Amino acid sequence: MNAIISLCHFCEVHGPKILFCTQTLRPQEPGDSEGDENGAVSAAPRERVASLSERLKSVSLAQGCASTTGESTSTTNIASASHASVPKVIPKVLCEGCKSVKTGYVSHDEEAHLSYISTQQPHIPQIFTRMRQACIRSLSCEVCPGQEGPIFYGDDQNGNVLSHTFHIPDIQARGRQRLYSIVVFMMDRIYLLNSWPFLVPQLQTTIEILRKKAQKVMDEEVDKMPQAVNRTSSLEPRNFLKKKGVNNKPARSLEELTGDKDIFKMLHVAFVWTLKACGSRLTETLLEGPPTEDSIIDMENQEETEEGFIKINTKKILEEARPSSTPAEDLQSPTSQSDSYHNTFRKVPLTDTETEAEGAAASEPIPEEEKPPIRILRHVMKMLGNEKFRILTQHVVIGDQIIVCCPDKDLVRSFFNALKVLLPRGCCSIIYHSDFYEESWKCNFLGQKPDTVLPDHLVSAERFLLVEIVPLSEQTFNSLDSDLSDMDEDFKSYEFRIINPVPLSERMPTVLAKMHLALRNENLTEKVAEQFFVCLKEEWMNKVKVLFKFTKAGGGRSEDETLKLLQVVGAREEDKPLLKFWMTGLSVQYRTHILASSKQR
Amino acid sequence: MSYGDDENGGFAVAGSFPKGFGYGPDDTETEQPADSPEDKPRILLMGLRRSGKSSIQKVVFHKVSPNETLFLESTNKIVKDDISNSSFVQFQVWDIPGQIDFFDPTFDSDMIFGGCGALIFVIDAQDDYIEALARLQMAVTRAYKINPNIKFEVFIHKVDGLSDDNKIETQRDIHQRSTDDLAEAGMETVHLSFHLTSIYDHSIFEAFSKVVQKLIPQLPTLENLLNILISNSGIEKAFLFDVMSKIYIATDSSPVDMQCYELCCDMIDVVMDMSSIYGARDDGAFDGNSSSIIKLNTNNVLYMREVNRHLALVCILREDSFDRQGLIDYNFMCFKKAIQQVFDVRKQVASTNNSDGRAAMATSHNLLHHNGSVEGAAS
Incomplete structure (x- = not known):
C-alpha cells in the first residue's frame, strides 16, 4: 500500500512531533532480492540496506538490535550496515519523549519485492514536510469528538490523512496522560476511506496494546509511591512550588512509559503488517469504459x-x-x-x-x-x-x-x-x-x-x-x-x-x-478534434444501434413509430440517410447479438 | 522550540474548521459563524508552556478551583472560549499552546491575529523569564505588524509565590527588559501594560477586567454613569460586574482598592451560591430583580443590585448613607434605565460607536436631572 503510517506525539516541551514512521519502499533496481530468507542477511539486501541507511537522516548507530522475523519479512537493523557513511548531523536536541529509534528498522518482503522501513522521520524532504503537517494537524488542529478516536482530513494537494488520537497514561505528565496519535497518510483519498473499516480496528488494537502496557507501568508506579496519587491532600501551592523543580525533568520516552524496550520493534511489525494487509485487501483496477x-x-x-x-x-x-x-x-x-x-x-x-x-x-x-x-x-x-x-x-x-x-x-x-x-x-x-x-x-x-x-x-x-x-x-x-x-x-x-x-x-x-x-x-488541437470525432461517432453509432434494434427486432414498424423514435434519439430528417448508411458499419458481434435476441422473441 | 522552518505549504489553520466540531467538552459552543470581528474581539492568551494560560482561562471563565489547575493537561490546540453573556461583554478567549509557534508560515497568522483585540502574554514569574521575554518581544513585533490595533498586556503570573518586595522587583525588571527589547526592535510606540497576577487571589480577575474594559467602547459612558450614581447616592465605590466571570466591566473613577474588589467578588460568590441552592429555578434564581444587602461590622454595607441576568451593580457604602435606601433604589432604577438605553443604542447602531457615545451622554444628563430633584426633595 502506498501509505505512510506514523506515530506522533504532542511533546510537553516541543509540541507536535513525529516519533516513528513506517513507509513502503520500492527498490529501484529489480531482482536484487533473491535469497535471503529467515532473516539471514545476504549480500544484495545488505547493499540495499546500506544505500537506505545513507539516505536516512537519523544519525547515530544503534547498538546491534536483534532482528525480529515476521512471516515473510525479515527485520534487520539498518545500523548493522551503516557505518561512518552517515554524516554526523544532529538536527535538534530532542528530549527523551520525542525520540524513538536512532536509525530505524527495515523489513523486506521478498515476494512483493518491497521494503518497509521505519525511521523516526521520513528521510525524503517532501514527504517529511507533508508528514509534519499531517502530524501538527492531527495533534493540534483537528478536533475529534471525545478527544480520542479516528478522524479523516486532508486534500489532494497535501495528502489525505486518517488520524487516530489517543492518550497514554503517564503519572509524571501534566494531566497524568500524554497525547499521541497514529497517522495514516495517503495521497489516494478513495483508497484511504475505503480502507477505513480495516485500518481503524487495526490501529485500535495497536493503541490498546500500548495503553495496557502503560497502564500496567503506571499502576506499578502508583504502588511504589502512593503519595503521588493523592497529591490533592498535600496540595498547597507552596508544596507544588517546591516540587516543581523535580517535576520539570524531561518527558519520558514511550519505551519507559510502556516498560517495553522493544516497543518500537513491535510497532514496526504492527505497522508493516497493517501496510501489507491493507495493500492486499484492496487492489486497484483501472476500469475502462466499454470498447467503442x-x-x-x-x-x-x-x-x-x-x-x-x-x-x-x-x-x-x-x-x-x-x-x-x-x-x-x-x-x-x-x-x-x-x-x-x-x-x-x-x-x-x-x-x-x-x-x-x-x-x-x-x-x-x-x-x-x-x-x-x-x-x-x-x-x-x-x-x-x-x-x-x-x-x-x-x-x-x-x-x-x-x-x-x-x-x-x-x-x-x-x-x-x-x-x-x-x-x-x-x-x-x-x-x-x-x-x-x-x-x-x-x-x-x-x-x-x-x-x-x-x-x-x-x-x-x-x-x-x-x-x-x-x-x-x-x-x-x-x-x-x-x-x-x-x-x-x-x-x-x-x-x-x-x-x-x-x-x-x-x-x-x-x-x-x-x-x-x-x-x-x-482552438481545438488536432488531438482534441480527433477525440471529439471519436465521441461524436460513438454517440451516433449508439443511435444507429437503437435504430437497428428497432427495425430488426420489432418486425413491421409504421412510419409514425419510426419518426417518433428518431425524435427521441434526437435525429432529424436530414440524418436519415446517414443513420441508414452507418447501420452497415455495425460490428458483426452486435448484429449477431441483436438478430439472435430478436429471433428468440 | 519552534518548528516548521522548512514547511512551505500552508494548511488550514486551527481556527478554520467547521464550527460544528466544537472545542471539547468545556466549550460553550455558542459561536455564530456570522460574527464579525468587531462584534466579538478576540483575547489571545500567549506565553511559554506551563506559564499558566489554561489555568487562567479555566479559573476565570469556568470557575475551576485554582488547586485543580495542577491537573490540567498540556494544551495541544487552540482552545476557544466564547464569552457573550451581555451586550457589553462579548469576546472570545483563545488559549494558544505555548509549544506551537503560530507565527510560522504554516499557520494563517493573519487569521489568528487579524481580528484580535488584545494579546495577553503570560510570564511565569517563578521561572527564569529570560526566554519568555524573548518570546514576548517576538510575539509583540509580529502581531503588531499584522494588526497594529492590538492591545498588548503582560501578565506577570504566579506571583503568589513571591514576597511583596520580590513582586515589585520582578515587575520592574520585566518592565525594563521588555521595553528595552521593544525599543531595540524599533517598536517604541507599542505600549505594554503590566499586571501582577495569580490565580490564588483576585488579582487575575482584576487584571482580566482591565483587559476587557479596554475592549468595551462604551466604557467612558458607563464610568460617567457610575460617577453620577455614587455622587448622588452617597456610595463609596461601585462596580458593574459581569456576574459569571466576576470581571468588572466598569467602575467609577475613584481608585480601585484591591480589598474592596475582593469583597465584592466574594459577595457575588455568596449570592450566586445561595441563589443556586435555594433558588426556585434550577439555573439559580439570579435575574434582573435580585438584590442583596450585606452589613459588615466595619460599619460598611455591601449592596448588590441586578442590572440584568448577566450584569450586577455592587456598591460599598457607609452604613449611615444606607439609611436612605429608597433614594439609592430610585437612583439605581435611573441608572438601570440609562444602561438599558445604552444597550438599545448599541443594538440600533452597532457599527458606529460615535453615535453610541452621544446617545449615552444624553441619558446620563437625564439621570442627573432626576437625581438632583429627588435629592433636593429628600434633604
Missing part, C-alpha cells in the same frame, strides 16, 4: 487476420493493381477466404489508427520527398475550400461512393486516410487504387486513374461523387514539401473538381455539422 464500436470492429478484423488465411504483404499489394474480381465485402460472412483477403486491405489503415491524425501518411512507407501534403482533415478542408468540402463530406457521411481520379497514388491515399475519420470504421472500405471501376457495394472510397471510364449504369443511377485532382503545373511538384509553413502553397498546386450528379439535401446531417464546427474551431 470502432475498436470492436478493429478487434474483429484482428481476429480474422489472426485466424489468418493468407499473410499478405499488404502494402505491396496496395501499391500494385488489385485482382480484378475481388469478392464482395460482406461483414456478415467473415469466414470466406476471399473476404479475409479483402479485410487485409482494410487492415492497412486500421493498423496505423493511432497515428492517424498526426501523420497517417507519414507512417506509410512513402519516400520522404514524395510525402503528400494531406495529413489531417483540416488540410483537406483548406485545399477544397468550404463549399466543396461541405459537399464532399456530406457525400462521405451518407455513404455515397467517392471516386477520386488522380495520377498521384500517394495523394489519393492520404486523401482517403484523412476522410476516413468522418466515418465509423465499419463503414469505410477503401480501395486506394484500382485500374477499373469498382462497384459501390465493394468500396465507398475508390481511387482511380484519371482516364478511367465510369460505367453507364453508374452515371445514370448510382449515387456517387467524382473528384478529379488535377495538378496545375509541373514545377509545383518539385517544390512539394510537407512543411506546414508552405502547406498553403502546396494546396494551390492542385485543382479539385467535383462532379456530383446527385443533388444533396439542403441541410447537413447533425453530426457532420458538429464535425465542421470542430474543424473550423482553431
Whole structure:
C-alpha cells in the first residue's frame, strides 16, 4: 500500500512531533532480492540496506538490535550496515519523549519485492514536510469528538490523512496522560476511506496494546509511591512550588512509559503488517469504459487476420493493381477466404489508427520527398475550400461512393486516410487504387486513374461523387514539401473538381455539422478534434444501434413509430440517410447479438 | 522550540474548521459563524508552556478551583472560549499552546491575529523569564505588524509565590527588559501594560477586567454613569460586574482598592451560591430583580443590585448613607434605565460607536436631572 503510517506525539516541551514512521519502499533496481530468507542477511539486501541507511537522516548507530522475523519479512537493523557513511548531523536536541529509534528498522518482503522501513522521520524532504503537517494537524488542529478516536482530513494537494488520537497514561505528565496519535497518510483519498473499516480496528488494537502496557507501568508506579496519587491532600501551592523543580525533568520516552524496550520493534511489525494487509485487501483496477464500436470492429478484423488465411504483404499489394474480381465485402460472412483477403486491405489503415491524425501518411512507407501534403482533415478542408468540402463530406457521411481520379497514388491515399475519420470504421472500405471501376457495394472510397471510364449504369443511377485532382503545373511538384509553413502553397498546386450528379439535401446531417464546427474551431488541437470525432461517432453509432434494434427486432414498424423514435434519439430528417448508411458499419458481434435476441422473441 | 522552518505549504489553520466540531467538552459552543470581528474581539492568551494560560482561562471563565489547575493537561490546540453573556461583554478567549509557534508560515497568522483585540502574554514569574521575554518581544513585533490595533498586556503570573518586595522587583525588571527589547526592535510606540497576577487571589480577575474594559467602547459612558450614581447616592465605590466571570466591566473613577474588589467578588460568590441552592429555578434564581444587602461590622454595607441576568451593580457604602435606601433604589432604577438605553443604542447602531457615545451622554444628563430633584426633595 502506498501509505505512510506514523506515530506522533504532542511533546510537553516541543509540541507536535513525529516519533516513528513506517513507509513502503520500492527498490529501484529489480531482482536484487533473491535469497535471503529467515532473516539471514545476504549480500544484495545488505547493499540495499546500506544505500537506505545513507539516505536516512537519523544519525547515530544503534547498538546491534536483534532482528525480529515476521512471516515473510525479515527485520534487520539498518545500523548493522551503516557505518561512518552517515554524516554526523544532529538536527535538534530532542528530549527523551520525542525520540524513538536512532536509525530505524527495515523489513523486506521478498515476494512483493518491497521494503518497509521505519525511521523516526521520513528521510525524503517532501514527504517529511507533508508528514509534519499531517502530524501538527492531527495533534493540534483537528478536533475529534471525545478527544480520542479516528478522524479523516486532508486534500489532494497535501495528502489525505486518517488520524487516530489517543492518550497514554503517564503519572509524571501534566494531566497524568500524554497525547499521541497514529497517522495514516495517503495521497489516494478513495483508497484511504475505503480502507477505513480495516485500518481503524487495526490501529485500535495497536493503541490498546500500548495503553495496557502503560497502564500496567503506571499502576506499578502508583504502588511504589502512593503519595503521588493523592497529591490533592498535600496540595498547597507552596508544596507544588517546591516540587516543581523535580517535576520539570524531561518527558519520558514511550519505551519507559510502556516498560517495553522493544516497543518500537513491535510497532514496526504492527505497522508493516497493517501496510501489507491493507495493500492486499484492496487492489486497484483501472476500469475502462466499454470498447467503442470502432475498436470492436478493429478487434474483429484482428481476429480474422489472426485466424489468418493468407499473410499478405499488404502494402505491396496496395501499391500494385488489385485482382480484378475481388469478392464482395460482406461483414456478415467473415469466414470466406476471399473476404479475409479483402479485410487485409482494410487492415492497412486500421493498423496505423493511432497515428492517424498526426501523420497517417507519414507512417506509410512513402519516400520522404514524395510525402503528400494531406495529413489531417483540416488540410483537406483548406485545399477544397468550404463549399466543396461541405459537399464532399456530406457525400462521405451518407455513404455515397467517392471516386477520386488522380495520377498521384500517394495523394489519393492520404486523401482517403484523412476522410476516413468522418466515418465509423465499419463503414469505410477503401480501395486506394484500382485500374477499373469498382462497384459501390465493394468500396465507398475508390481511387482511380484519371482516364478511367465510369460505367453507364453508374452515371445514370448510382449515387456517387467524382473528384478529379488535377495538378496545375509541373514545377509545383518539385517544390512539394510537407512543411506546414508552405502547406498553403502546396494546396494551390492542385485543382479539385467535383462532379456530383446527385443533388444533396439542403441541410447537413447533425453530426457532420458538429464535425465542421470542430474543424473550423482553431482552438481545438488536432488531438482534441480527433477525440471529439471519436465521441461524436460513438454517440451516433449508439443511435444507429437503437435504430437497428428497432427495425430488426420489432418486425413491421409504421412510419409514425419510426419518426417518433428518431425524435427521441434526437435525429432529424436530414440524418436519415446517414443513420441508414452507418447501420452497415455495425460490428458483426452486435448484429449477431441483436438478430439472435430478436429471433428468440 | 519552534518548528516548521522548512514547511512551505500552508494548511488550514486551527481556527478554520467547521464550527460544528466544537472545542471539547468545556466549550460553550455558542459561536455564530456570522460574527464579525468587531462584534466579538478576540483575547489571545500567549506565553511559554506551563506559564499558566489554561489555568487562567479555566479559573476565570469556568470557575475551576485554582488547586485543580495542577491537573490540567498540556494544551495541544487552540482552545476557544466564547464569552457573550451581555451586550457589553462579548469576546472570545483563545488559549494558544505555548509549544506551537503560530507565527510560522504554516499557520494563517493573519487569521489568528487579524481580528484580535488584545494579546495577553503570560510570564511565569517563578521561572527564569529570560526566554519568555524573548518570546514576548517576538510575539509583540509580529502581531503588531499584522494588526497594529492590538492591545498588548503582560501578565506577570504566579506571583503568589513571591514576597511583596520580590513582586515589585520582578515587575520592574520585566518592565525594563521588555521595553528595552521593544525599543531595540524599533517598536517604541507599542505600549505594554503590566499586571501582577495569580490565580490564588483576585488579582487575575482584576487584571482580566482591565483587559476587557479596554475592549468595551462604551466604557467612558458607563464610568460617567457610575460617577453620577455614587455622587448622588452617597456610595463609596461601585462596580458593574459581569456576574459569571466576576470581571468588572466598569467602575467609577475613584481608585480601585484591591480589598474592596475582593469583597465584592466574594459577595457575588455568596449570592450566586445561595441563589443556586435555594433558588426556585434550577439555573439559580439570579435575574434582573435580585438584590442583596450585606452589613459588615466595619460599619460598611455591601449592596448588590441586578442590572440584568448577566450584569450586577455592587456598591460599598457607609452604613449611615444606607439609611436612605429608597433614594439609592430610585437612583439605581435611573441608572438601570440609562444602561438599558445604552444597550438599545448599541443594538440600533452597532457599527458606529460615535453615535453610541452621544446617545449615552444624553441619558446620563437625564439621570442627573432626576437625581438632583429627588435629592433636593429628600434633604
